[in-house]
Amino acid sequence: MTRWMRDIIARKDVTAIPVMTHPGIEIIGETVLKAVSDGDIHHKAIMALAEKYPTAAATVIMDLTVEAEAFGAEISFPENEVPAVIGHLLNTPDDIDRLEVPSLKAGRVPQYLKANLLAARSITDRPVLGGCIGPFSLAGRLYDMSEIMILIYQDPEAAHKLLEKCTEYILRYCKALKETGVNGVVMAEPAAGLMSDEDCRRFSSDYVKRIVDAVQDDYFTVVLHNCGNTGHCTGAMAATGSAAYHFGNKCDMAEVIRDIPADALAMGNLDPVSVFKDATPDQMKEATRDLLERMSGHPNFVLSSGCDTPPHTPAANIDAFFETLKEFNG
Numbered sequence: 048m049t050r051w052m053r054d055i056i057a058r059k060d061v062t063a064i065p066v067m068t069h070p071g072i073e074i075i076g077e078t079v080l081k082a083v084s085d086g087d088i089h090h091k092a093i094m095a096l097a098e099k100y101p102t103a104a105a106t107v108i109m110d111l112t113v114e115a116e117a118f119g120a121e122i123s124f125p126e127n128e129v130p131a132v133i134g135h136l137l138n139t140p141d142d143i144d145r146l147e148v149p150s151l152k153a154g155r156v157p158q159y160l161k162a163n164l165l166a167a168r169s170i171t172d173r174p175v176l177g178g179c180i181g182p183f184s185l186a187g188r189l190y191d192m193s194e195i196m197i198l199i200y201q202d203p204e205a206a207h208k209l210l211e212k213c214t215e216y217i218l219r220y221c222k223a224l225k226e227t228g229v230n231g232v233v234m235a236e237p238a239a240g241l242m243s244d245e246d247c248r249r250f251s252s253d254y255v256k257r258i259v260d261a262v263q264d265d266y267f268t269v270v271l272h273n274c275g276n277t278g279h280c281t282g283a284m285a286a287t288g289s290a291a292y293h294f295g296n297k298c299d300m301a302e303v304i305r306d307i308p309a310d311a312l313a314m315g316n317l318d319p320v321s322v323f324k325d326a327t328p329d330q331m332k333e334a335t336r337d338l339l340e341r342m343s344g345h346p347n348f349v350l351s352s353g354c355d356t357p358p359h360t361p362a363a364n365i366d367a368f369f370e371t372l373k374e375f376n377g
Contacts, residue, residue, distance in 0.1 A: 048230050049265040051174060052312055054348045060376040061339060062103035064176075064349055065323075066233065066293070067271075067356040069108075070365060071096035079358055080126045083110055086161030088304070093166045098351070100329055100369060104174040107162060108354035109235055109272075114180050114216060115154035117153040117189040122268035127358055140198075140205035140215065143190075148216050151223050160223055166313060174230035176270060181236025182254040185213040199242075199250055206250060212302060214254040221262045221269075231268035233293060234258070237354075239283070240275020240297075247283035255287040263290060270314070274354045281306040285332060296353035297321075301341050304348060314351040317368075323352055324360045326368040335371040373375065 051198075053060050066174045071092030072082045081088045089108060112130040116122045137143055139155040151160070164178045181189075186209045187195045199206045224232055239251035255271060263269045271284055274295025282304045284292055292307055294300060296314035304313040317323060322334045335350070342348040350372060356365075 048267040057148045062349055063103055063372050064104045065352040066106050069358045078126045080124050082271050085159040089162035092313050097170050104176050106172050106176045109178050111180050113155055114185050117149045117156050132188045137190045138202035140202055143205050143209045148212050163224055163229045164227040168261045177224040177229040178215055178234045179232055179234050182210050182213040183236050183251040184236050184238040186210055187238045202375045218252055218258045225262055225267050232269045233272050235272045237275040240273050244280045244283045247280040252283045252286045259288050278303050304345050312347055312349050314349040316353040319354045323356045324365055328363045331364040331367040332371045335368050339375045
């Protein structure tokens with residue numbers, strides 16, 4: 048993976064790694080519900096996309112409910128939309144004290160590990176990137192996002208206790224993902240973007256760095272995703288030591304890349320909804336070309352969506368995205 052990243056930075060062509068699995072689910076004629084519940088179907092969706100599009104890496108579904116469900120949170124499962132956490136599991140600091148870190152056999156985690164294992168075995172022409180949630184985002188899903196923001200100021204000790212438990216579980220999950228043979232993990236930590244740079248370091252980056260230090264090496268890469276960052280906490284993101292960073296459409300890609308080390312990848316950041324899903328193919332081409340031109344002076348830039356492309360993203364728009372990239376590269 049270290050060599051793969053160096054090659055991306057050294058080459059003249061721009062590479063693309065849009066975070067998308069839902070179009071693959073539609074290609075194979077399955078529902079989102081089946082894909083997020085069955086590792087075989089999830090794997091087939093990843094394979095369908097790898098066979099159809101020239102992505103520089105394959106990605107799994109960005110599902111921010113898997114780990115929360117393992118802890119005991121209630122999850123809503125629409126048939127053709129992404130799952131969502133219902134309410135919140137924890138209400139008080141005493142609940143945090145009583146919270147037990149679950150095993151990797153809880154909930155749908157075994158099915159996600161299965162999908163990663165199958166993808167790692169069957170996709171051999173490019174890296175496969177697994178997925179997990181970040182510590183602060185998981186804490187927010189267990190305690191309620193508004194309440195966790197209050198807790199970090201009113202009772203930071205309790206917040207850190209919850210983050211310790213979340214980090215312990217995510218680290219265990221990342222080690223299991225690494226054992227499946229995938230080449231890295233996209234860690235989704237969007238809730239960290241709600242904090243200042245200083246708080247982001249204390250309540251997110253310090254914990255993310257612990258995971259990065261434990262699992263990242265020449266063969267396994269951590270891609271830190273924070274689509275909540277508007278540019279105000281890029282420094283905190285970079286402090287994690289991740290080998291790659293993935294940005295949402297709320298920030299200026301040309302600005303945030305300045306805070307990323309030149310030997311780390313910076314990925315982003317076309318809007319997954321207003322561009323990928325809702326735009327016309329011509330608008331998709333225009334937005335893609337504009338971003339490519341603005342980022343042309345940055346060899347560590349990787350073209351991507353700003354987040355996971357949603358269900359019902361038109362194939363014509365994805366085709367337009369890759370056609371524009373091909374034209375730009377000449």
